């Protein structure tokens with residue numbers, strides 16, 4: 001059989017088996033959208049011919065990273081709501097800026113964030129945003145694999161009316177519009193573009209939707225046979241708000257509504273009790289661990305280790321864009337913060353973290369049969385990394401191999417040279433082939449000027465922490 005291409009002679013990290021499945025002199029063959037061959041270089045080259053041969057000596061070939069939880073449109077307010085108390089982060093930090101941004105701004109920011117992510121080898125995006133109807137087209141055009149949902153909440157459009165210690169006044173009309181958008185998204189895009197784009201429903205959190213809204217979302221998700229994203233026990237305020245509104249804590253409420261099962265991917269669970277962590281893990285639902293985001297925004301570490309110890313599936317996510325969208329940063333930090341918190345260097349070893357960025361992340365999204373490892377028959381989503389930089393050397397192969405710790409603790413992301421999704425190169429030799437980065441950077445800076453201008457006109461914006469610190473010369 002003649003393949004489209006064979007990448008050969010590099011170290012192939014298949015992520016098959018219980019660990020990382022390294023083949024030191026390996027080859028990967030691709031035909032159409034799929035992986036057609038994986039194995040020792042000699043064997044693959046003797047069995048197959050190809051239209052294109054890509055020598056990869058001195059390089060590593062890995063499955064593309066799977067980022068289970070992110071909000072690409074939030075790149076428009078990158079680093080505009082950090083270093084402030086977690087309690088006011090949403091209503092006095094990020095939402096006032098997002099409130100004066102427009103859909104075109106979110107769309108440009110999403111393009112920027114997707115291209116930024118491609119540069120560190122992210123090929124699958126769990127992208128959760130409102131509005132998503134046009135944002136999904138960014139994934140279509142940039143060639144990325146995406147699991148998209150709306151972010152349905154009933155928050156008042158004017159967040160200046162929200163007092164953080166009081167029950168948030170929900171606005172059903174806002175929720176109905178967002179739910180209608182999410183429904184249209186599912187109807188139009190689920191399983192489109194050869195399965196490259198799939199859809200979910202995305203209630204924002206148990207505190208930001210009424211019980212009736214959560215019920216309706218669940219009903220629609222069941223009807224369409226699609227999964228759900230949700231932020232779960234993300235904040236202490238979420239617990240208080242949900243209790244005030246329904247008399248139940250978020251996990252108990254979702255359990256009563258039938259949410260806790262294999263189709264749910266819950267983000268964070270930072271303030272869940274151990275019983276709640278166990279309940280969700282054992283229900284079959286998955287957890288998104290966004291270690292950098294939750295550290296920056298809350299100064300906390302979600303209970304991912306505990307969730308995994310109860311048999312739950314955990315995938316890594318970069319979440320909102322305060323931390324950059326780089327899976328190498330995410331892996332390194334997720335491992336290190338567990339070691340630090342537990343005073344135990346054995347926690348979250350590099351091989352496990354790499355699994356949580358690939359095959360286990362794919363499993364968390366219910367896609368482990370299609371992506372997340374390099375295996376014959378799977379979708380051809382992969383990355384090629386150059387190992388020649390000083391910080392990636394020396395290379396040991398036996399009796400010890402240092403590649404996996406090097407990838408997690410030492411690599412920085414710019415070693416990723418080329419990225420393929422569905423058998424098509426979307427980045428080659430560090431050039432994004434599917435989008436215009438320079439133009440997008442120009443667009444987001446024009447948008448930032450506009451947003452800053454609008455923010456400056458709001459009388460109450462003067463009191464926002466970052467506005468004050470900028471005025472006082474700290475920023």
Ligand SMILES: [Zn+2]
Pocket residue numbers: 069070071231267319320
């Ligand atoms: Zn999030």
